[in-house]
Amino acid sequence: MKKSGQRTGAQALVEGLAKAGADVVFGYPGGNVLDIFDAVRESGMRFVLGRHEQGCVHMADGYARSLGRPGVVLVTSGPGLTNTITGLGCANMDGVPIVLVCGQVPLDQIGTDAFQEADTVGLTRAVSKHNFLVKSADEIPETMAQAFYIATHGKPGPVVIDVPRDCQRALTAAKHPERVCLRAYHPEVYATPREVGRLAKLLNEAKRPVIYAGGGVIAADAAGDVTALAHKAQIPVATTMMGIGSIDERDPLALGMSGMYGAPAANIALSEADVILALGVRFNDRTTGFSPGMSRRAKIVHVDCDASSINKNVTVHLGIVADVKDLLATVDSRIRPAEHSVWAARLAAERAADEARNPRPCAAVLPTDVIVATDVGEHQLWAVRNVPHVYPRHFLSSGGMGAMGFGIPAAIGAAIARPGHPVVALVGDGGAQMTGEELAVAVEHNLAVVFVVFVNRSLGLVRRMQDEEFGGRRFATDLVSPDFVRLARAYGMKGVRAKGVESLPSALARSLKSKSPTLVEVIL
Numbered sequence: 001m002k003k004s005g006q007r008t009g010a011q012a013l014v015e016g017l018a019k020a021g022a023d024v025v026f027g028y029p030g031g032n033v034l035d036i037f038d039a040v041r042e043s044g045m046r047f048v049l050g051r052h053e054q055g056c057v058h059m060a061d062g063y064a065r066s067l068g069r070p071g072v073v074l075v076t077s078g079p080g081l082t083n084t085i086t087g088l089g090c091a092n093m094d095g096v097p098i099v100l101v102c103g104q105v106p107l108d109q110i111g112t113d114a115f116q117e118a119d120t121v122g123l124t125r126a127v128s129k130h131n132f133l134v135k136s137a138d139e140i141p142e143t144m145a146q147a148f149y150i151a152t153h154g155k156p157g158p159v160v161i162d163v164p165r166d167c168q169r170a171l172t173a174a175k176h177p178e179r180v181c182l183r184a185y186h187p188e189v190y191a192t193p194r195e196v197g198r199l200a201k202l203l204n205e206a207k208r209p210v211i212y213a214g215g216g217v218i219a220a221d222a223a224g225d226v227t228a229l230a231h232k233a234q235i236p237v238a239t240t241m242m243g244i245g246s247i248d249e250r251d252p253l254a255l256g257m258s259g260m261y262g263a264p265a266a267n268i269a270l271s272e273a274d275v276i277l278a279l280g281v282r283f284n285d286r287t288t289g290f291s292p293g294m295s296r297r298a299k300i301v302h303v304d305c306d307a308s309s310i311n312k313n314v315t316v317h318l319g320i321v322a323d324v325k326d327l328l329a330t331v332d333s334r335i336r337p338a339e340h341s342v343w344a345a346r347l348a349a350e351r352a353a354d355e356a357r358n359p360r361p362c363a364a365v366l367p368t369d370v371i372v373a374t375d376v377g378e379h380q381l382w383a384v385r386n387v388p389h390v391y392p393r394h395f396l397s398s399g400g401m402g403a404m405g406f407g408i409p410a411a412i413g414a415a416i417a418r419p420g421h422p423v424v425a426l427v428g429d430g431g432a433q434m435t436g437e438e439l440a441v442a443v444e445h446n447l448a449v450v451f452v453v454f455v456n457r458s459l460g461l462v463r464r465m466q467d468e469e470f471g472g473r474r475f476a477t478d479l480v481s482p483d484f485v486r487l488a489r490a491y492g493m494k495g496v497r498a499k500g501v502e503s504l505p506s507a508l509a510r511s512l513k514s515k516s517p518t519l520v521e522v523i524l
Contacts, residue, residue, distance in 0.1 A: 003173065009137030010035035010168040012176075013101065014043050016144025019176050020099075022072045024048060024063065024416060026056045030076020032116060033103030035168035040074065048416060048445070051437040053080055055409040057087025058435065060098050062413030065396045066371055068221065070097040070151050071413065077103045078116030081162075082123065086403050088158050089127040093400025094242055095215055097156040099147050100128075106166040107135065120162040129157030134164065137172035149180040154187030155306040156219055189305055191322040191330060198318055199277075199301055199327075200334035206275035208343045209235045212258065215242030215399070216280015216304055222325035223247065223392040226279065229328055233338045236347050238266035240281055241384065242399045245392035255347060259287035261381040265350040270298075278302045280324045283313040284400065303327050361502070363388045365509040370394065370422045371414045375407030375431030377461040379454045383426050405434030408451060412438060415447040422512055423448070429455045429481040436487070442517040443492045449518075450511045452504070453484045456524040488519035498522045 007015075013036055017025070026048045029037050040047055050056035053075050060071025075084060081102045091098045105114040124131050130150050132143050140163070147159040191199075203209055213226055223246045230237050230253045237247045238258040247254045256263030258270055270276060270287075276298045281287075283302075299317040302310055303324055310319035320327060363386065366372075372387050373396040374380040380397055389395055396414060398406040411425035432453045442449050463477040485495035494514060498507040504522055511518040 005173040006171045008035065008039070008168065009134075009140050009163070009170050009172055010039040011042075012137065012140045012172055012174065013144060013163065013168070014039040014045070016141055016176060017045065017072060018043065020144065020148040021069065022099075025072045025074050026050055026059045026063070026413070027074035028053050028056055028076070028080060030078075030080045030103060030116070032077040032105060032165050033074065033080070033101075033163075033168075035165065036074060036101065036103065036163070048441060050409070051440055052435065053083035054087050054405060055435045055438040055441075057084045057091065057098065057100065058406050058409035059413035059416070059438070059441070061087060061091050061096050061406075062373055062396050062410030063417040064091075064096050064098060064413075065410070066393050066414040067417040068393060070099050070148060073098060073100040075100070075102050076116065077105060077120070078118045080116075081118050081120050085123065085127055086401070086405070088124060088160070090398045090401040090403040090406060091158045092127050092129060094398070095156045095219055096158070097151040098158040099151055099161065100158060101161045101163060103168070104133075104162045104164040107164045108166075110164065120160065124160045127158070128160045129155075131160040131162065133162045134167050137167050137170035138174040140167070140172065141174045141176040145177050145180050146182060149182070150185065154185075155216070187305065189307070189321045189323065191320045191327050195318065195320045196327075196331050196334065199320065200331055202275050202299055202301060202318070203233060203235070203277065204336050204338070207340065208273045209233070209275045209277065209340065210255075210269040210273040211235050211237045212239075212270060212276050212278040212281055213237055213243040213246035214240040214279060214281030216324050217243055217246040218280075218392045220280065220305075220323055220325040221392070222279070222328060225325055225328040227251065229332065229335065232332075233335050234340050234344055235277070236269050236344060238269050240287060240399070241397060243281070244384065244389045244395040248391075249389045252348060253344070255351060257384050261384070263351070263385070264354050265347045268350055269347055273298045276300045278316070280304055282309055282400075288314060358385060360386045360388075361505050362386055362508060365505045365512070366424070367422050367512070370424055371396065371411075371418060373397070373407050373411035373414055373423070373425045375425075375427035376402045376404045377428045377430065377459070378464070379426050379428050404431040407431055408435050409438045409441075411449050411451070412441050412447060415442070415449050416445065423450070424508070424512075425449060425451045427451065427453055428460060429453055429457065429479060429484070430459045432484065433479070433481065439488065439491045439493065439517070439519070447517055448515050450508065450514075451488075451517070451519045452508070452522060453519060454522045454524055455481055455484065457481050484519060484521040494518040496520045500524065
């Protein structure tokens with residue numbers, strides 16, 4: 001018999017979701033998590049049933065990236081959990097806040113190879129920011145609060161909560177904490193006055209400065225601060241792929257994405273700068289080219305909330321462990337207005353020459369507020385250069401993990417997060433066949449997403465690498481692809497065919513006017 005204030009562990013868990021502000025749950029049911037599913041049903045919370053657990057996590061990822069709030073995933077034990085690993089790894093590499101709850105066999109069956117048992121803690125340790133194994137219903141309220149705190153404070157990331165079924169069913173009167181205090185986790189970091197002074201001095205004395213903006217700028221909601229600093233001191237801005245949206249790319253100071261497949265102006269700026277202000281970046285190999293001597297002529301200032309990233313891949317002149325937005329607000333009063341006219345003109349000329357060589361036909365038909373989710377491959381790199389990037393959180397792509405299958409479910413998650421915004425998914429026929437089953441979700445929820453599938457019946461980027469690095473010896477890169485127009489119609493959505501990229505702008509323009517999901521197959 002329930003006493004006053006008691007409810008099941010499952011009900012306490014769903015209360016924790018609500019207290020954290022979660023209003024949408026993505027997931028897939030199974031026996032060891034049905035008590036929580038029943039509590040979600042009772043709560044009236046919106047539930048989105050994916051068609052595969054990987055797709056569920058990518059949906060939550062797209063939701064979180066586009067909205068700036070944690071995505072929530074609910075799956076069962078065993079294969080339900082193992083199917084989420086790729087999605088968790090993707091979110092972990094790119095710093096995306098997700099809280100994943102999975103069912104588990106009862107406590108006394110853990111370690112017995114029970115049906116659909118899996119070592120959730122061990123399996124997710126390498127692909128999550130933190131994970132929990134709940135051992136009693138009384139732990140659930142505090143665990144839920146801690147999970148959301150960890151996922152969103154410091155560098156964001158996915159947190160996993162493993163909940164045995166007997167803990168879901170047990171009664172508890174434990175209350176949800178009003179605030180979270182973790183003895184071993186202190187994510188609040190601030191620059192010292194000395195660091196702020198050194199940074200200001202470097203920027204004020206620089207002749208060829210450049211801001212190098214990464215995903216940390218987006219996570220910190222600091223795009224406006226970056227743009228303000230750039231305008232005040234006339235500093236050009238190059239971005240990483242995760243940093244796209246840190247500055248409106250129509251801005252004369254915007255150089256585009258740097259690194260492998262990046263814009264020439266951005267790469268020239270980083271190679272010739274005398275001061276690089278790196279904000280929320282990882283200096284990964286796609287930018288540095290595996291070279292620890294990147295930009296030897298420059299004094300590099302690296303600002304990141306994660307202390308482990310400082311001097312990890314590139315030795316820097318000044319490392320500052322701080323929140324990017326806080327740091328920019330603090331240093332602003334010490335930065336003098338400046339003009340670097342010769343430097344700016346040089347880079348502007350490179351940008352203009354690149355734009356003349358590479359016109360962007362699709363930019364004219366895409367609205368400036370479009371949210372674009374890409375899969376991984378040549379189309380992803382094409383999208384970086386050919387889609388207008390105006391606002392933060394409007395370009396969603398799997399960066400660090402490079403996970404094929406990301407595009408379709410991420411676009412669905414973004415459409416659920418931002419109703420009324422135009423959403424376009426750009427995917428290849430390889431990635432589309434990895435998570436294409438999630439098209440059913442777009443139909444089920446009548447999401448006005450335009451899914452563009454580029455069909456060359458091959459794994460295009462890998463094939464090109466074989467051509468360039470292996471003397472054209474192609475192997476395992478040819479695909480048998482379906483008729484995507486007929487496939488779309490089989491799911492109950494509109495299907496349109498465009499012959500070649502030159503036909504894409506008109507097909508996009510027509511499809512964006514639709515109030516229901518549409519698939520555009522582009523034959524290459």
